[in-house]
Amino acid sequence: MLICKVVKPLVSTNRIPDFEHKHLQVVLDGSTQKVAVDAVGCIPGDWVICVGSSAAREAAGSKSYPSDLTIVGIIDHWDPDAGKASVKSETIAVSESAANTEIAPSSQSAAPISAAQSPALGSNGGGKI
Amino acid sequence: MEIMQVAGSLVCTQRVPGLAHMNLRVLRTSKGKLSVAVDPVGAAVGNWVFTASGSAARFACGNPEVHTDLTIGGIIDFWEPDG
Numbered sequence: 001m002l003i004c005k006v007v008k009p010l011v012s013t014n015r016i017p018d019f020e021h022k023h024l025q026v027v028l029d030g031s032t033q034k035v036a037v038d039a040v041g042c043i044p045g046d047w048v049i050c051v052g053s054s055a056a057r058e059a060a061g062s063k064s065y066p067s068d069l070t071i072v073g074i075i076d077h078w079d080p081d082a083g084k085a086s087v088k089s090e091t092i093a094v095s096e097s098a099a100n101t102e103i104a105p106s107s108q109s110a111a112p113i114s115a116a117q118s119p120a121l122g123s124n125g126g127g128k129i
Numbered sequence: 130m131e132i133m134q135v136a137g138s139l140v141c142t143q144r145v146p147g148l149a150h151m152n153l154r155v156l157r158t159s160k161g162k163l164s165v166a167v168d169p170v171g172a173a174v175g176n177w178v179f180t181a182s183g184s185a186a187r188f189a190c191g192n193p194e195v196h197t198d199l200t201i202g203g204i205i206d207f208w209e210p211d212g
Contacts, residue, residue: 010179015203016169016189024179026132033159035130035179035202057185066181066189066202114197 002050003078004029006042006071025071037067040074047078085129130179130202133158134210135172139165147196154201156180159210166199178210 004027012024023038027050036050037060048071051059056070133156141153153166156178158164167190172178177199186200195209 011206012179013206014170014202016191017204018189018191024130033132052183056185057188064188064193066185067130068183070186092169095176121143 001072002029002052003075004034004036004048004050005080006044006048008039009035009042010035012063016066019059022060022067024045027071027113033091034069035127036069036071037065038071040071047075049073080124085108101108130181130206131158132158132177132179132205133164133166134175135176135178135201136163137174145196147150147194149195150199151190151195155178156199156201163197166201167195167197167198170201172201174202177205177210181203181205 001119007028010024019037019056023041023119025036025038025042025044027034027036027048029050037056039059039061039105040048042048048070050056050068050069051072054063055064057065059070059072060067130157136155136157139153139155141148148167150170151169154166154168154172155166156166158174165178167186169190170178180186180199181202182199184198186197187198189202192195
């Protein structure tokens with residue numbers, strides 16, 4: 001899944017009927033602009049999680065919904081440049097906890113990724129790598 | 130889904146039956162990369178459109194049996210290339 005920033009809504013009145021009345025948002029993935037179906041109702045300036053491939057279709061509505069990129073979540077706190085820093089500090093935390101299992105949980109490391117502690121990242125919170 | 134501009138239409142009489150009788154358009158991204166897309170909305174040359182790619186493209190053109198991996202989803206009302 002991608003972390004993108006919502007730029008602005010995309011207005012397209014002349015479009016195929018299969019899109020029904022879902023909102024489309026222009027999102028910035030790094031430096032490339034993409035269009036995503038908005039399934040959660042976000043506003044310009046939000047940092048969001050976008051999903052692609054067949055999951056995008058189901059997240060947007062049904063199995064046959066013609067979307068290949070759908071916004072599935074709005075991140076509570078996300079600091080773009082800290083994103084890189086926290087990845088470094090996190091690897092250090094993980095190597096420490098590998099050496100000594102009872103170390104303090106790594107949640108004190110910088111920029112906690114607090115999108116409701118998504119399960120994929122939540123596991124290292126327990127320090128049992 | 131990406132944003133592209135219609136560069137022209139493509140006539141291709143000899144093609145696989147899987148493409149059915151869909152109109153084909155040549156599209157150009159803002160970086161200049163060309164691609165061919167199925168056009169169910171009838172976009173004109175110069176229109177900025179957004180496209181669906183991959184398996185979503187097959188559902189976008191109305192008939193999941195069409196063998197396409199890029200379909201025009203709609204014509205954008207107002208778009209500035211660098212905007």
